[in-house]
Amino acid sequence: xxxxxxxxxxxxVFVIVxxxxxxxxxxxxxxxxxxxxMSSADATPADIAAKRAELGLDQPxxxxxxxxxxxxFVKFDLGNSWARGTSVMSSLLERLPRTFLLGFLxxxxxxxxxxxxxxxxxxxxxxxQDRSLxxxxxxxxxxxxxxxxxLLIIAFSLNLGWLPSFGIESWQCYILPVISGAVAGIANLAxxxxxxxLEVVRAxxxxxxxAKGMKEQLVIYKHMLPNALIPIITISGSLFTRCVGGTVVxxxxxxxxxxxxxxxxxxxxxxxxxxxxSVVVLAAFTALLMLIVxxxxxFADPQIKAQYADSTKRKGHGRGHGRGHGxxxxxxxxxxFGGKEQHHDAAPVPDEERSxxxxxxxKDSW
Amino acid sequence: MVxxxxxxxxxxxxxxAMRQKKEGMWKQTLKRLSKDKMAMLGLVGIVVLVFVAIxxxxxxxxxxxxMDTLNMNVGPxxxxxxxxxxxxxxxxxxxxxGSRYSLVLGISSSFLAVFLGIVIGAIAGFFGxxxxxxxxxxxxxxxxxxxxxxAIVVSLMLGNGYWVTIWALAIGGCSHGIRMTRxxxxxxxxxxxxxxxRTVNCSTFRIIVKHILPNAMSPMLLDFTMRIANMIQFxxxxxxxxxxxxxxxPEWGAMLSAGRDxxxxxxxxxxxxxxxxxxxxxxxxxxGDGLRDALDPKLKK
Numbered sequence: 001x002x003x004x005x006x007x008x009x010x011x012x013v014f015v016i017v018x019x020x021x022x023x024x025x026x027x028x029x030x031x032x033x034x035x036x037x038m039s040s041a042d043a044t045p046a047d048i049a050a051k052r053a054e055l056g057l058d059q060p061x062x063x064x065x066x067x068x069x070x071x072x073f074v075k076f077d078l079g080n081s082w083a084r085g086t087s088v089m090s091s092l093l094e095r096l097p098r099t100f101l102l103g104f105l106x107x108x109x110x111x112x113x114x115x116x117x118x119x120x121x122x123x124x125x126x127x128x129q130d131r132s133l134x135x136x137x138x139x140x141x142x143x144x145x146x147x148x149x150x151l152l153i154i155a156f157s158l159n160l161g162w163l164p165s166f167g168i169e170s171w172q173c174y175i176l177p178v179i180s181g182a183v184a185g186i187a188n189l190a191x192x193x194x195x196x197x198l199e200v201v202r203a204x205x206x207x208x209x210x211a212k213g214m215k216e217q218l219v220i221y222k223h224m225l226p227n228a229l230i231p232i233i234t235i236s237g238s239l240f241t242r243c244v245g246g247t248v249v250x251x252x253x254x255x256x257x258x259x260x261x262x263x264x265x266x267x268x269x270x271x272x273x274x275x276x277x278s279v280v281v282l283a284a285f286t287a288l289l290m291l292i293v294x295x296x297x298x299f300a301d302p303q304i305k306a307q308y309a310d311s312t313k314r315k316g317h318g319r320g321h322g323r324g325h326g327x328x329x330x331x332x333x334x335x336x337f338g339g340k341e342q343h344h345d346a347a348p349v350p351d352e353e354r355s356x357x358x359x360x361x362x363k364d365s366w
Numbered sequence: 367m368v369x370x371x372x373x374x375x376x377x378x379x380x381x382x383a384m385r386q387k388k389e390g391m392w393k394q395t396l397k398r399l400s401k402d403k404m405a406m407l408g409l410v411g412i413v414v415l416v417f418v419a420i421x422x423x424x425x426x427x428x429x430x431x432x433m434d435t436l437n438m439n440v441g442p443x444x445x446x447x448x449x450x451x452x453x454x455x456x457x458x459x460x461x462x463x464g465s466r467y468s469l470v471l472g473i474s475s476s477f478l479a480v481f482l483g484i485v486i487g488a489i490a491g492f493f494g495x496x497x498x499x500x501x502x503x504x505x506x507x508x509x510x511x512x513x514x515x516x517a518i519v520v521s522l523m524l525g526n527g528y529w530v531t532i533w534a535l536a537i538g539g540c541s542h543g544i545r546m547t548r549x550x551x552x553x554x555x556x557x558x559x560x561x562x563x564r565t566v567n568c569s570t571f572r573i574i575v576k577h578i579l580p581n582a583m584s585p586m587l588l589d590f591t592m593r594i595a596n597m598i599q600f601x602x603x604x605x606x607x608x609x610x611x612x613x614x615x616p617e618w619g620a621m622l623s624a625g626r627d628x629x630x631x632x633x634x635x636x637x638x639x640x641x642x643x644x645x646x647x648x649x650x651x652x653x654g655d656g657l658r659d660a661l662d663p664k665l666k667k
Contacts, residue, residue: 026523241509
């Protein structure tokens with residue numbers, strides 16, 4: 001297990017460094033001379049050249065890149081904002097907890113509401129509850145989140161005056177952003193959970209459990225849910241990325257002083273260090289969430305556990321089916337922590353494949 | 367992922383005699399699809415919106431640029447069914463015209479994303495080794511950055527504007543397609559019919575286009591369909607944060623973001639464009655949902 005965790009952490013570091021590299025490179029090739037934009041209209045070419053030298057823009061690409069990477073990852077310094085003159089890192093560190101809280105609340109609401117709703121729909125499959133929930137989820141998936149946010153503002157802030165439409169002064173300020181950010185995720189997760197539970201319901205080991213005379217509650221909690229959990233974790237990963245992306249737009253709409261608003265404000269001012277810094281920080285935030293999802297896999301999926309417990313079986317034979325691992329999974333989850341008990345019969349799947357390529361049917365992870 | 371080789375493969379190079387024995391996969395899919403009421407509702411909705419986009423100049427009551435200076439920024443009335451915007455332009459006309467811009471944007475960016483995904487994914491999957499490694503690590507990184515931000519960075523690089531936004535959205539959204547194509551290619555790479563194709567000296571290009579891609583068609587088609595709605599929404603999101611398509615283009619997202627400043631005095635400027643975006647997304651989503659079940663009946667129980 002430790003090896004798996006270490007490997008995931010390494011991957012996360014690689015992704016963050018890679019993201020920083022990618023963003024620096026793309027922004028380096030943004031046309032237009034920032035020095036000219038920042039200089040006053042009557043600046044002479046010499047003034048502009050001096051400005052370029054001051055910003056370090058006259059250096060070759062590799063030196064600029066090296067300096068940026070060194071500063072960002074060794075000194076944890078993302079440079080100074082051109083427009084504000086303050087350190088990008090300190091502004092971001094001040095704002096990150098707010099964005100983090102916003103994203104965290106969205107994710108919690110999504111998971112806490114979405115999964116039970118999906119399971120409930122699956123249990124009442126075909127009934128009116130199921131059908132109405134599924135139609136409703138389709139509606140909510142299709143609602144653009146910024147539009148929903150604006151509708152909520154019109155209804156609850158402008159007309160009813162119940163909730164504030166901007167700021168972070170009180171806890172009420174979080175209600176509208178969290179609702180508008182979570183609704184699509186809830187609907188998505190509910191659909192996925194429902195599909196995932198329905199897939200498990202028909203498995204042979206459920207029939208066996210029932211045939212043994214097991215109580216229905218126990219069947220659900222010990223056999224259905226643990227097995228249904230894995231595809232649910234898969235989609236949660238893409239939902240989390242979506243949440244982080246969503247906060248950028250929502251922060252703009254709610255004037256929420258987080259990292260996203262810092263970035264969108266900087267876009268208007270062509271403030272490259274600030275844009276670069278916020279994208280890198282948000283990418284790191286996303287990578288951290290993905291790490292958590294990957295670790296959740298490690299604990300929920302005995303295939304991964306087995307793969308890392310038994311080093312001779314490292315390489316899998318292509319993509320097996322990632323679902324329905326057979327009977328006994330529920331118990332195996334707890335007992336096989338040391339990797340001694342292996343209930344699976346499917347070939348171990350190379351984990352980097354499964355965690356991301358699995359989602360052929362999920363909504364895109366924007 | 368559908369790897370229905372028996373039914374999927376012969377579509378491209380079907381022998382007529384074979385078709386009589388067994389219906390092609392696409393025919394079966396259409397048959398299943400036509401029985402799905404929700405999917406048909408979605409299809410009707412999409413067709414209506416596309417039709418509106420095509421005949422927009424003939425059915426709009428006003429031109430989308432005509433300003434009615436006596437009625438600026440008014441709510442819905444009989445004269446202007448959905449009101450007018452801040453310059454006195456008829457909002458309904460603008461929205462109907464906007465369907466042209468929004469639909470073309472959604473369809474072309476989605477198509478480009480899938481196309482990029484196919485090309486890059488096929489290269490990764492077919493050639494393997496370092497090309498595969500480089501492309502896949504790149505995808506790892508791109509997937510860690512929320513797509514909105516990739517689109518932001520790309521539009522910073524390319525500037526604002528209609529076609530630039532389409533490219534930005536396509537680049538931001540192609541990593542999913544890359545992974546899908548690659549997985550598909552990997553899964554058939556060692557199959558016997560590819561050995562056979564190689565034996566008769568097929569070129570690599572021909573193998574990819576004629577033998578590998580037809581197998582990957584159905585997930586691609588699904589991805590393409592579902593993505594159109596996403597792309598329209600993302601472009602609207604980009605407009606909201608000051609990038610992407612900008613006014614005066616009568617694109618729904620641009621109109622919505624322009625109306626945001628007047629949300630207090632005239633909420634109809636925000637409500638109606640969003641309603642159109644919602645409608646097209648809803649129709650596409652229910653159609654896509656039905657399409658998925660029709661393409662892969664195993665999933666539907």
